[in-house]
Amino acid sequence: MTRRLVRALVLLLLAPTASIALTGSSEAAPQPCTVTYSRTGGPIRVGPDAGKDHSWNPFTIEVADSRQVVDLDISYTIDFAAAQDLSVHLLGPKSGGALVPSVQTLNRGMATGGALTGTYTFDDEAGTRKVSGATNGPGTYFPATPASGLEDFPAVGSWSLWVLNYSSTVGGTLSSFSLTLTYATCDTDGDGVEDKVDNCVTTPNADQSNRDDDALGDACDLDSDGDGLAEAADGCPTVASSTPTGCPTAPRTAKLRWLDGRKRLQATVSSPVAACEAGARITLWKVRVHRDTKLLAVDASVAGRYRFKVPRGARYRVTVSSSYSPGQAECGKAVSRKVRVPRH
Numbered sequence: 001m002t003r004r005l006v007r008a009l010v011l012l013l014l015a016p017t018a019s020i021a022l023t024g025s026s027e028a029a030p031q032p033c034t035v036t037y038s039r040t041g042g043p044i045r046v047g048p049d050a051g052k053d054h055s056w057n058p059f060t061i062e063v064a065d066s067r068q069v070v071d072l073d074i075s076y077t078i079d080f081a082a083a084q085d086l087s088v089h090l091l092g093p094k095s096g097g098a099l100v101p102s103v104q105t106l107n108r109g110m111a112t113g114g115a116l117t118g119t120y121t122f123d124d125e126a127g128t129r130k131v132s133g134a135t136n137g138p139g140t141y142f143p144a145t146p147a148s149g150l151e152d153f154p155a156v157g158s159w160s161l162w163v164l165n166y167s168s169t170v171g172g173t174l175s176s177f178s179l180t181l182t183y184a185t186c187d188t189d190g191d192g193v194e195d196k197v198d199n200c201v202t203t204p205n206a207d208q209s210n211r212d213d214d215a216l217g218d219a220c221d222l223d224s225d226g227d228g229l230a231e232a233a234d235g236c237p238t239v240a241s242s243t244p245t246g247c248p249t250a251p252r253t254a255k256l257r258w259l260d261g262r263k264r265l266q267a268t269v270s271s272p273v274a275a276c277e278a279g280a281r282i283t284l285w286k287v288r289v290h291r292d293t294k295l296l297a298v299d300a301s302v303a304g305r306y307r308f309k310v311p312r313g314a315r316y317r318v319t320v321s322s323s324y325s326p327g328q329a330e331c332g333k334a335v336s337r338k339v340r341v342p343r344h
Contacts, residue, residue, distance in 0.1 A: 030190035034071075034182045037061050037159075041174030044080060047165045054087075057163040059177045063093075066156040071182035072147040074105055075121040076161065080172030083111035083136060087164040092150040093157030104144040106131040108166055124148055155181055211238065235326055243330050250276045250329035254320045256336040262307065265341065267318045269304035269334065276331035277304030280320050284308050287315035287338050313343040 039061050047055035074090055090103040105122045110132050118138025120131075124147045126140045161177050186195045191204035199208055199217035209218045212226025222230050227240040234246035241248045250273040259266050269280040280300040285292040295316075300306050310316060320334040 028187060028190045028192040031065075031067070031183070031185070031187040033186035033188065033195060034180060035065065036178055036180045037063055038176060038178035041076070041078075041176050044078075044086075044163050044165050044172040044174055046171040047168055054164045054166045057165065057174070058160050059163070059174060060158050060160040061177070061179060062158055063155045063179075063181070065181075065183070066154045067183040067185055069151050069153060069155045069181050070184045071124075072103070072150050073121060073123045073180040074103065074143070074147065074161075074178075075119060075180065076177045077119045077175040078172065079115075079117050079175070080165075080170070081115045082113075082167045082170040083116045083131075084109060084113050085165060085167035085170065086111070086116065087162075087166070089162045089164070090150065091158075091160045091162065093155070093159070094150055094153045102149045103147050105141075107144050108164070110144060111136055122147060155183070212240065235324070236328070245324055245330055247324070247327070247329050250331050252276055252280070252320055252332050252334040254282070254318055254334035254336040256316065256318050256339045258339055258341055259307070260342075263309070264307040265310050265316060265339065266305060266307045267300070267336065269300050269320055271304075271331060273325070273329045273331070275325035275328040276323075278302045280304055280331070281323060282306050283319045283321070284310070285317050285319065286310075287317055292317070310341060312341050315340045 039059065041059055042057070044057050045055040047053070049055050076088070080086055085108060086106065087108045088105045090105065092102055094102060110130065111134070113134045114136065116136060120138060121140040122143040123140055124142065126142045128142055130142050130144060159179055163174055165171065187193065187198070188195055188201050189198070189204045191198070191206045193206060193208060195201050199205070199210055199215065200220035203220040205217045205219035210216070211218055211224050212221070214221065214226060218224040223234070224231065225234070225238055225240040227234070227242065227246055229246040231237045236247035239248055243249060250271050252269055252271045255268045255270070257266055267282050267284070269277050269282065271277050277300065281297060282300055283297045284295045286295055296308065298306050315338050317338045318336045322333045323331045325331055
C-alpha cells in the first residue's frame, strides 16, 4: 500500500461524520407529547336561568392541535359553598355540538354538603376515589364518568366546561380551568422525527446520526464515539480510541540523508496525518561506538523537515519523540537509519 493511500485512509478515518438533514425537517414546530391548555374562569351565578332549574355557566377553551388525544385530565380551581347543588361537565369536539355532556366530573347530589374550595383534578388514572359525601378537599379524583369518553379523536375544536348551579341562593367562583391532553404522536424537539423513534428526544437532530450505535444520538450523547471518554475530555470526540487523549495513534517515519550540493544533513518526518509532521521534535545524534552523543533538538518545519550543518567524517542519526496533536492524533516515535557524512 502506498504512502499516499495510507495517508488518505487515515484522514478519512479522522474526518467528522457528515450530517445530512432531511429537507424541511429542521423547520418543524415542536409538538410536545403532553400539553396543558388553560384559561381564567368567572362567576358561578345563582340559579335558575329562565326556563331551567339551574344557572348555566360555560367556560370554553379553543384547541388548534389536530393530533389524536390518548389521555385527558381536567382541572379547575373553584370556590363554591353548596357542593350538593353543583354539576360540572365537559364537552369536547367529539360531542359534535350536542347538548349531552361527554364527561361529567361531578353530578348534582354526589356531594352531600360542604364547600368545594381549591383546585380539583379529574383523572381516570386516579383510582376509584370520586367526589362524594360531606368532605371533599382539593386533590385528584376519578370523574363521575370516565374521561376516556373524550379520547381517541382529534383535539382540534372547542372544549367547554359547563358549571351548572342548582342553588337559588348560593353563588361562587370558578377561578381557572385547564385541560391536559396527551397526544398519540409527538415531536418534543421539533426536528421532524417522532419521539417514539427519536434517539435525542429533547435535542434537535434530524439526521439521527449515532456514531457508536447506542441508544443516544450524537447530538445528546455525552460520549458520542463510545470510547469511554466524555465529550468534554475527549480530544477527538468523533473518533473512538483507547488512548488517554481519545485521539487515534498515527505512525511516523524519520529519514536522514546527506545533501551534497547544500552540504547539509536533511531530516524528514512523514506521517499519514499532516499535523504529526509539522513541528515534530527532532533530535540529532552523533553515532559512537559505545554510546551515541546527543547534539541538538529542534522543531521541524511545517513540511516536517530540518537541515543540519554537521562536522564531516562521522555518522549520524535522528530520533523523533512522540507527541500529541490536539484534535488530530497521538503521533508516534520514529528513528532514522544511520548516515555517514563524507570527509570531502
